[in-house]
Amino acid sequence: MEHSRFYCYVSVILFISGLFFPVMVGSIGINYGQIANNLPTPDNVIPLVKSIGATKVKLYDADPRVLKAFANTGVEFIVGLGNEYLSKMRDPDKAQVWVKANVQAYLPATKITCITIGNEVLSFNDTSLTDNLLPAMQGIHTALVNLGLDKQVSVTTAHSLAVLEVSYPPSAGSFRKDLVGCITPILNFHAKTNSPFLINAYPFFAFKSNPKQVSLDFVLFQPNQGVVDPKSNFHYDNMLFAQIDAVYSALASLGYSKVPVHISETGWPSKGDEDEVGATLENAKKYNGNLFKTICQRKGTPMRPNTDLNIYVFALFNENMKPGPTSERNYGLFKPDGSPAYSLGINGTSLISTNSTATATTTITTPAPQSQQSSSTGYLSISVAVKHQESTPVIAVSHVDRNQKACRVCLSFVIQSLGKSLGCNAKRQEKTAATD
Numbered sequence: 150m151e152h153s154r155f156y157c158y159v160s161v162i163l164f165i166s167g168l169f170f171p172v173m174v175g176s177i178g179i180n181y182g183q184i185a186n187n188l189p190t191p192d193n194v195i196p197l198v199k200s201i202g203a204t205k206v207k208l209y210d211a212d213p214r215v216l217k218a219f220a221n222t223g224v225e226f227i228v229g230l231g232n233e234y235l236s237k238m239r240d241p242d243k244a245q246v247w248v249k250a251n252v253q254a255y256l257p258a259t260k261i262t263c264i265t266i267g268n269e270v271l272s273f274n275d276t277s278l279t280d281n282l283l284p285a286m287q288g289i290h291t292a293l294v295n296l297g298l299d300k301q302v303s304v305t306t307a308h309s310l311a312v313l314e315v316s317y318p319p320s321a322g323s324f325r326k327d328l329v330g331c332i333t334p335i336l337n338f339h340a341k342t343n344s345p346f347l348i349n350a351y352p353f354f355a356f357k358s359n360p361k362q363v364s365l366d367f368v369l370f371q372p373n374q375g376v377v378d379p380k381s382n383f384h385y386d387n388m389l390f391a392q393i394d395a396v397y398s399a400l401a402s403l404g405y406s407k408v409p410v411h412i413s414e415t416g417w418p419s420k421g422d423e424d425e426v427g428a429t430l431e432n433a434k435k436y437n438g439n440l441f442k443t444i445c446q447r448k449g450t451p452m453r454p455n456t457d458l459n460i461y462v463f464a465l466f467n468e469n470m471k472p473g474p475t476s477e478r479n480y481g482l483f484k485p486d487g488s489p490a491y492s493l494g495i496n497g498t499s500l501i502s503t504n505s506t507a508t509a510t511t512t513i514t515t516p517a518p519q520s521q522q523s524s525s526t527g528y529l530s531i532s533v534a535v536k537h538q539e540s541t542p543v544i545a546v547s548h549v550d551r552n553q554k555a556c557r558v559c560l561s562f563v564i565q566s567l568g569k570s571l572g573c574n575a576k577r578q579e580k581t582a583a584t585d
């Protein structure tokens with residue numbers, strides 16, 4: 150990798166984050182997947198997270214290096230428990246040991262607010278895995294109660310949108326019939342413990358599988374005529390909102406309309422195989438750029454106009470060791486060297502209003518020596534097997550110049566190329582879920 154380029158990006162990112170982060174309160178979440186052998190060390194990921202205005206990070210494990218590095222940064226964390234651990238967590242003693250080691254140990258310096266038990270478990274159609282899901286959620290929740298942490302840490306699981314049988318029109322959203330039996334008690338758990346229902350929603354997949362019928366502008370949040378739901382009469386101008394509302398309808402159909410829906414993953418790949426229609430840099434830039442703007446505008450969906458979107462973008466990095474089609478390795482907002490994968494096209498120039506002359510010192514080490522094999526997840530069980538050790542030289546970056554005037558030109562360039570969410574004054578706020 151080119152160290153000089155990395156140095157440059159990191160300097161500028163530090164500059165920007167130092168200049169703006171204090172005045173910016175965003176509600177953007179980002180997924181920090183690590184199925185790669187070339188990612189920066191967690192210390193060096195902090196400025197990247199801040200540079201996009203993200204205040205919430207979702208992990209697929211409870212990587213101690215990450216949780217330590219982000220101590221006292223104010224960043225909120227969702228940690229994950231991999232699908233392979235579900236059967237163990239039925240045992241209350243084991244659950245308690247896990248919570249102590251992976252959650253309690255980092256509190257309160259690292260703000261862990263949520264634990265996801267497994268990822269897309271129900272979509273595997275694996276009966277024993279499915280049967281272990283709710284008991285594992287209950288086991289972890291009980292451990293939190295016993296440790297006095299249940300008020301600050303919630304327990305949930307992330308589902309694929311494929312748990313829905315009907316997703317269009319949104320008012321007709323319903324769960325797969327064969328899953329209703331196991332989803333209902335999970336929803337009951339959410340209602341009782343006040344935890345959100347998490348869904349991974351990718352309009353990209355809908356477009357990819359049906360590019361002739363699905364309007365690209367509709368899936369990319371570009372100006373378009375939109376569609377009207379014939380039953381509710383709500384007007385939808387983007388597919389993600391339609392998908393979210395379909396989930397609200399499915400919840401309502403089982404009597405759980407008050408359980409809040411959060412989007413644990415959404416994103417768009419900047420590259421794909423030849424048969425992956427739509428996986429281009431231009432489309433990724435539009436999808437994620439428009440998504441950031443939408444989140445910052447604090448728009449709710451037509452069914453929940455007064456509820457902030459609670460969205461975790463997938464993902465922070467391109468992950469070079471994910472198997473599957475090319476798109477899988479190209480969802481990142483950043484390349485492993487810390488440079489933006491593409492411009493998000495958000496114009497922050499007009500938002501430069503602060504002045505700061507502080508300086509910062511940091512040390513850059515990249516890629517990270519993989520000192521510890523992060524526990525894998527249902528997200529990808531292969532990761533442990535394929536990760537390997539690698540380490541490279543250390544670069545010291547010091548005295549980053551944050552003088553605004555001196556850097557105005559590069560700042561406006563970088564703001565555009567990084568796609569700052571500088572306009573994002575949205576306070577993170579969990580409004581009460583609308584009643585129906």
Ligand SMILES: *[C@@H]1O[C@H](CO)[C@@H](O)[C@H](O)[C@H]1NC(C)=O
Nearest residue numbers: 271272273274275311325327
């Ligand atoms: C799981 O079952 C559903 C419903 O029968 C089916 O549509 C889906 O393709 C299955 N998924 C897998 C991964 O086998």
Ligand SMILES: *[C@@H]1O[C@H](CO)[C@@H](O)[C@H](O)[C@H]1NC(C)=O
Nearest residue numbers: 494495496497498499500565
């Ligand atoms: C960004 O905003 C500034 C100030 O409003 C404007 O002058 C400039 O043309 C904009 N650039 C782009 C690329 O939209």
Ligand SMILES: *[C@@H]1O[C@H](CO)[C@@H](O)[C@H](O)[C@H]1NC(C)=O
Nearest residue numbers: 172501502503504505506553
């Ligand atoms: C910029 O600095 C000046 C002088 O220190 C100060 O008066 C002004 O309030 C600052 N502006 C902002 C937006 O912080």
